[in-house]
Amino acid sequence: MAREEFDHIVVGGGSSGCVAAARLVADGGHRVLLLEGGHSNRHPLLDMPPGIFKMINGSKFMDYHTTVPQPHLNGRAHDIPQGNVLGGGSSVNAQVYMRGRPSDYNAWDATLRGNNDGADWSWDAVLKHFRGMEDNNRLLNDLHGTGGKMQVSDPGHIDQMSRWFVQAVQGLGEPFNPDFNGPSQRGVGFYQFMNRHGRRSSAAYAFLSLLEGDPRLTVRLQSRAERLIIQKGRAVGVVWRDKSGTQRESFTRGEIIVTSGALITPKLLMLSGLGPADHLRDHGITVAADLPGVGQNLIDHPEVPMIATANGPYGYFKQGVGWRMLMNGLQFKLFGSGRILSAGVEAGAFVNPTDPEAEPTIQAFCVPIVYLDRDTLTLVENTYGLTVTTVVVKPKSRGEVRLRSANPADKPLVSPNLLKHPEDMAAMIAGQRFFIRAFQTEPLAARVKRLAIPDPAKLDDATLTEHCKRFVKTNYHPASTARMGADGDPMAVLDSWMRVRCVEGLRVADMSAVPDINAGNTNAPAMMLGDRCADFIMGRA
Numbered sequence: 147m148a149r150e151e152f153d154h155i156v157v158g159g160g161s162s163g164c165v166a167a168a169r170l171v172a173d174g175g176h177r178v179l180l181l182e183g184g185h186s187n188r189h190p191l192l193d194m195p196p197g198i199f200k201m202i203n204g205s206k207f208m209d210y211h212t213t214v215p216q217p218h219l220n221g222r223a224h225d226i227p228q229g230n231v232l233g234g235g236s237s238v239n240a241q242v243y244m245r246g247r248p249s250d251y252n253a254w255d256a257t258l259r260g261n262n263d264g265a266d267w268s269w270d271a272v273l274k275h276f277r278g279m280e281d282n283n284r285l286l287n288d289l290h291g292t293g294g295k296m297q298v299s300d301p302g303h304i305d306q307m308s309r310w311f312v313q314a315v316q317g318l319g320e321p322f323n324p325d326f327n328g329p330s331q332r333g334v335g336f337y338q339f340m341n342r343h344g345r346r347s348s349a350a351y352a353f354l355s356l357l358e359g360d361p362r363l364t365v366r367l368q369s370r371a372e373r374l375i376i377q378k379g380r381a382v383g384v385v386w387r388d389k390s391g392t393q394r395e396s397f398t399r400g401e402i403i404v405t406s407g408a409l410i411t412p413k414l415l416m417l418s419g420l421g422p423a424d425h426l427r428d429h430g431i432t433v434a435a436d437l438p439g440v441g442q443n444l445i446d447h448p449e450v451p452m453i454a455t456a457n458g459p460y461g462y463f464k465q466g467v468g469w470r471m472l473m474n475g476l477q478f479k480l481f482g483s484g485r486i487l488s489a490g491v492e493a494g495a496f497v498n499p500t501d502p503e504a505e506p507t508i509q510a511f512c513v514p515i516v517y518l519d520r521d522t523l524t525l526v527e528n529t530y531g532l533t534v535t536t537v538v539v540k541p542k543s544r545g546e547v548r549l550r551s552a553n554p555a556d557k558p559l560v561s562p563n564l565l566k567h568p569e570d571m572a573a574m575i576a577g578q579r580f581f582i583r584a585f586q587t588e589p590l591a592a593r594v595k596r597l598a599i600p601d602p603a604k605l606d607d608a609t610l611t612e613h614c615k616r617f618v619k620t621n622y623h624p625a626s627t628a629r630m631g632a633d634g635d636p637m638a639v640l641d642s643w644m645r646v647r648c649v650e651g652l653r654v655a656d657m658s659a660v661p662d663i664n665a666g667n668t669n670a671p672a673m674m675l676g677d678r679c680a681d682f683i684m685g686r687a
């Protein structure tokens with residue numbers, strides 16, 4: 147077969163990869179190969195905002211990583227689902243639109259501007275990208291844009307449970323916040339979402355679909371990269387396996403941009419000889435560059451649920467099955483309204499339980515059902531209910547991703563160490579205590595039958611610690627496993643231009659690249675990274 151060559155190759159068609167590939171084609175005029183390991187994103191369950199709840203615990207569109215047993219969680223191993231589909235996380239996520247806060251990015255910038263030619267990562271520099279990608283259906287101001295490719299909307303439907311939650315938290319003294327991406331994160335309110343009129347605005351739809359039929363863009367689905375080809379210190383190609391199982395190779399004259407997500411990107415780098423030298427040798431891999439930071443510094447947002455059963459038919463229980471599902475579908479088809487317009491979560495909050503005026507330490511999500519991941523699924527009766535999850539937004543715990551073997555088909559060993567750092571556990575317990583009070587505050591209290599977990603009669607530190615260990619799960623935001631860092635930082639895998647150190651022609655542009663996790667959900671930041679990387683390659687920064 148003739149040697150296949152492109153201007154650039156993007157490895158992983160997720161949130162960041164779709165944006166990077168689309169920009170390089172549309173704005174740079176480049177010929178780009180996008181290799182995506184997962185499936186097509188065209189499926190009704192992926193399109194409709196609440197479809198995630200049908201998929202979260204079992205679907206071909208998700209890849210389920212199971213952590214190694216976590217000693218500090220009494221040996222528990224928990225799941226980390228990741229998108230296995232074009233659009234990646236943006237095709238399967240709950241669509242909550244968050245960017246984090248200016249201090250997140252100003253802190254990155256302070257770390258990264260070690261040398262004079264470092265890229266600018268300050269809030270002002272990244273805000274341009276967030277605003278430019280955004281088509282907001284309510285807000286237009288210094289912080290929000292319209293006319294961008296990604297549709298950002300208020301929830302099309304709000305369940306009454308979510309409203310009672312928002313009122314109860316106001317009853318606890320928190321202000322109503324009309325925009326969590328506005329001047330202040332603090333308070334309670336309704337999120338905005340990356341969807342509109344009952345249709346998800348994934349990176350695949352918003353960016354790639356505009357280029358359908360464009361001969362400059364080649365998208366290969368179910369095509370899994372196995373390793374990068376590095377010759378004389380330069381990344382020149384990718385070895386990948388197509389849908390039929392045949393191994394193939396593609397080459398580039400330009401750059402390779404790795405965007406396979408924070409759990410697979412480090413695996414791919416290590417299989418290519420880029421990583422901690424001893425670990426690579428243990429697996430018989432020839433070392434191309436000793437980069438000890440690859441796979442280290444894994445950060446994820448820990449999330450712990452509080453679940454109450456309801457004393458009436460409130461929320462979304464049974465709304466996705468049987469005659470109720472048909473009625474909801476019909477309402478949507480005929481009138482474009484109803485529950486199908488909701489991603490299943492509408493309300494949330496950002497609070498600091500110990501110092502209300504300081505930056506929030508806890509994000510909360512209000513989900514008007516009994517909501518658990520599959521490893522804790524059976525531990526609470528499935529009935530009408532409400533789940534409030536608390537998330538530590540700036541966790542200090544750090545984990546790692548290591549190779550299980552040198553076989554590309556094997557999943558990596560993932561150890562996120564959620565809540566291992568004592569400050570994370572303390573913050574989580576304070577968050578739980580704060581929101582337990584919301585269940586006991588009107589108008590929510592009148593609808594609560596029983597707080598099932600945690601036991602409201604036992605809120606001492608020891609019992610809450612055990613509750614957190616039993617139920618902590620990922621908020622689905624793994625990050626920072628091939629992070630940018632200043633010159634001289636031995637654990638920095640990338641420079642501030644997202645270039646892999648010691649190798650030419652290779653960048654990482656997904657959530658692996660971030661020096662620290664942003665306070666809030668990570669999809670919009672991932673897309674911003676793809677957007678910036680494309681600018682860097684096109685020399686437009």
Ligand SMILES: Cc1cc2nc3c(=O)[nH]c(=O)nc-3n(C[C@H](O)[C@H](O)[C@H](O)COP(=O)(O)OP(=O)(O)OC[C@H]3O[C@@H](n4cnc5c(N)ncnc54)[C@H](O)[C@@H]3O)c2cc1C
Pocket residue numbers: 157158159160161162163181182183184202227228229230231232233234235236238239240241242243244369370371372405406407408410414621622623624656657658667668669670672
């Ligand atoms: C269930 C769930 C709910 C979430 N909810 C929200 C939310 O409401 N709001 C929010 O902001 N964020 C949310 N997130 C997080 C957000 O979606 C992710 O942080 C974001 O998608 C990460 O983008 P990425 O580009 O780093 O990686 P991804 O989007 O994960 O992209 C990686 C891509 O690489 C592909 N891939 C993997 N291995 C290979 C390989 N070997 N070869 C080729 N391709 C490969 C994958 O299939 C995937 O498409 C959620 C995530 C999940 C999973």
